[in-house]
Amino acid sequence: MQAIYDYIVVGAGSAGCAVAARLAQDKQTSVLLLEAGPADKNIWIHIPIGYGKTMFNPQLNWQFKSEPEPFLNNRQIYQPRGRTLGGSSSINGLVYIRGQSQDFDKWEALGNEGWSWRDVLPYFKRSEGNERGESALHGGSGPLSVSNIRGKHELVEAFIGAANEIDVPRTTDFNGAVQEGAGYFQLTTRNGLRCSAAKAYLRSGLTGDNLEVQTDAHAMAVLFDGNKRAIGVRYRQGGQVKEARVNHEVILSSGALQTPQLLMLSGVGDAVALRDKGIKVVHDLPAVGKNLQDHLQSRLIYKCTKPITTNDDLRSWWGQARIGLRWIFRKAGPVAAGIQLGGMFARTSNEVNTPDVQFHFGTISADMTAGKPHDFSGFTMSVCNLRPTSRGELSLHSADPFAGPKATFNYLSTEHDEKTMIAGVRMARRIARSRSLSPYVADEYRPGFDIDSDDEVLDFIREYATTIFHPVGTCRMGPDEASVVDTRLRVRGVRGLRVADASIMPLLLSGNTNAGAIVIGEKAADLIKQDRGQENGRHISLTTMNSELTGELQ
Template identity: 50%
Template sequence: MNAKSSLAPSDPEFDYIIVGAGSAGCVLANRLSANGKHSVLLLEAGPKDSNIWIHVPLGYGKLFKEKSVNWMYQTEPEPELKGRQVFQPRGKTLGGSSSINGLLYVRGQHEDYDRWRQHGNAGWGYDDVLPYFKKAENQARGADQYHGTGGPLPVSNMVVTDPLSKAFMDAAVETGLPYNPDFNGATQEGVGLFQTTTRNGRRASTAVAYLGPARARGNLKVETEALGQRVLFEGRRAVGVEYRQGTNVRRARARKEVVLSSGAYNSPQLLQLSGVGPADLLRKHGIDVVLDAQGVGHDLQDHMQVRIVMRCSQKITLNDTVNNPLRRTLAGARYALFRKGWLTIAAGTAGAFFKTNPRLASPDIQVHFLPFSTDKMGERLHDFSGFTASVCQLRPESRGSLRIKSADPTVPPEIRINYMSTETDRSTNVEAIKILRKILNAPALKPFVVSEYDPGAKVSTDAEILDYCRERGSTIYHPTSTCRMGNDALAVVDQRLKVRGLEGLRVVDGSVMPDLVSGNTNAPIIMIAEKASDMILQDAN
């Protein structure tokens, strides 16, 4: 397969071509087209975001296994998880994963970004990135030193305040955690309610918040059902993109830059398909090597979650509503009329951040609390009253990889995350479960608890808890770092997100994170795209 450019004079030309209309791509499309000076082509492999469940917050449960808007990836068998494959849903529609995610607005810790800077990524410390978090934000609570108003992205308070979520917060305080009204403020530690990317009870994906207001601009062209097949090069300069739309293969020329915003799985896949990646891998699949870049697809990281399910003594959970036809109908009507009630809840109502060891400088565990329960996310809720709390290790040491399995862009890549492959990761998960159990057994929750359903009393020793983590641990949907930023031999992009060793090509999405942030990844990815937009426009001048 020839990696050289096959552009024709008749191919349409744009200043910028953005591949992927997800959390980052929609931000870039808005910002790069805003001044009217630059023409922008935005390519999205999936359809328009017209599925009704995209716009209903609780609809993420319906989109979990909805092939039309979801890449539905799977990992390879995970060695430390008893050889299980772990399902990896990723958004495949306008808005990308911000159209199917759990809607939580969490930035991570100040220390995360200072660590990025200390690793040689100038301009990425907390003080550098805070203005971009604020620029993006339209914070319901108003502006302060940590928050902005007037930005495209609505950030709202949790509307549902069910008795279980309140009892969980009270229980966490009883075990010694401070109450924290703002996980994205001065400090992250403590327990409180999550904020969400919603507006008036509807999901605010980046397709809604950023792309919507920009769609009418004459200098922005959006193509859906357009699968990026490869970046086209002349020498070491990216000059365009080849993409498939239906049965047609099309090409477009980029005058200034090609920007990959296809996420931690699809951006490294597209680079490898285009001849940028480990040379031995590319040659194996008959792809001409443009640049032998060993780091492309290297250093994959993800957050793992392990859940505890409790049987509830009162019929106040979402399970009880979903399993009762009358209550279900009333909940639907309440949402349709008032945009309130159960259908507005995100993938976590209350949350907590704590340390498994007092010697740690900052929390290493995040808890998501949910007033419902199920055996597997995206499957039907239990027929009993139940609620769930999960632990997520924030800074796992384990690293994995992403490698193409074929030169065919429609063949899913090989995803290896290597969850729990270090001793620290294993022991941290065990400690986290023990601390979460203390919270779930605290006095404030006693009136609501019948018993622990899963894993239950049969799991009590450290060895049994570790075995349960191996048996039931799964993703919390935060893959990053496969095209990471840095100055070392395996870094793929520099601190301006330009692909090292090439011209006219950047990567802007979660794959550029030097390592995982201590929290959900959507807000940081939007920040990265806001900052990248400024850098791209500066370089254009």
């Protein structure tokens, strides 16, 4: 006998945990949350510095690769995605950034009514439990813990001082009224441990027995009836193929790489391409998989004149013991903060009104992100273009639901992106040569100070740049028929099916995307409840729902 639920959520990532938990706050509603990966029991998920351990762990990470990228010397770019409860929020760099208010106002300007900054701010506040407390822009009692980095680091202080020298002010809040500035990040941690979406939403007392979470449950297809209504999900668990049925809706929250893949496998996508793979077409929706966007980062690595880096801490047993003790007794240091301590949002020219590059400053260095630390004292400045104009596409390798998606990002395919990245590297060089930071610079390990012309810098970027892990946009939200979902996140052309994750973003946010994905899950739950209430003859406003749920968490 098949199990029947009111709602099925596919993917227990940043958005999926939020939407499932919020739906299940109605104790009369049954919700099934399916996660392809295992439960989040691995200790390295929860210790912030464990980022380096989960980055290449196939049990916790899908370890996708892009197709050869034509503008990055045909390199395949590694695409880590979370494969456990919490999704990528369980393996990411923990940085809490919302983006700029203008990002969401641009969404609305594209015709996405209800998604302006004014509309989404209540959801950011509702989700956030900032240790600094409640304010006009921050939530203090939400399930997602947001914490300050404990203590200061000599190198980060020098970096911030260097930023001041190039007229970037010091800031204590990248999520305040103005994003521009340099300072310490706030992190999604709680008492020195990671606060993933799973910990925030599935273990915070928001839900009861009416939320059923199944792990190691790999979704194979959404099931439709003859009227194009989603009626359930087929999935594999423990070597068995199972089906779960739904009374109301299926919500896809598998992320920007796997949600469009699942739609295509289910017969929703470009009809010609689907038939070519032998997939029965349910609805011809060519936009599925288009509009792929991501942040590209270029990492500049420096040898340090003093043995004060995390490389030095990790190189000796005494250093490891010291940082371990700092974590145990003070919940401070690299174990508690991971690898990204400081950051900067800046404008590469006076022609842009808001920051167009983001820096991540780490007191550690390695040939690749989260790789083995160098055997010298080193630190890293990573610069990324916040609003790339390059667009990629995701499609299927085959009709096999256990094969990875086929993604080409087309990184660095526009002149705008080339110029912004070159300008960002040059800004990093100015910081490295500043009065504040230059005393700590023994040498530029990569690319090397001899790489200086625009052509040489661009060659360096093409050879070494990589993702900073923020894919979005492949199920674009929009008011037009060419979009995948409407402004209420309903998949066009079918019934009873929504998407709630970063794939619906029409434009990439100016910063890390985890907080934004969680907000999409939060808002999706309210949209679903409101639409369900209207079906039952009850009018429920989003404003009222937001006020009620905020009150429940206080």
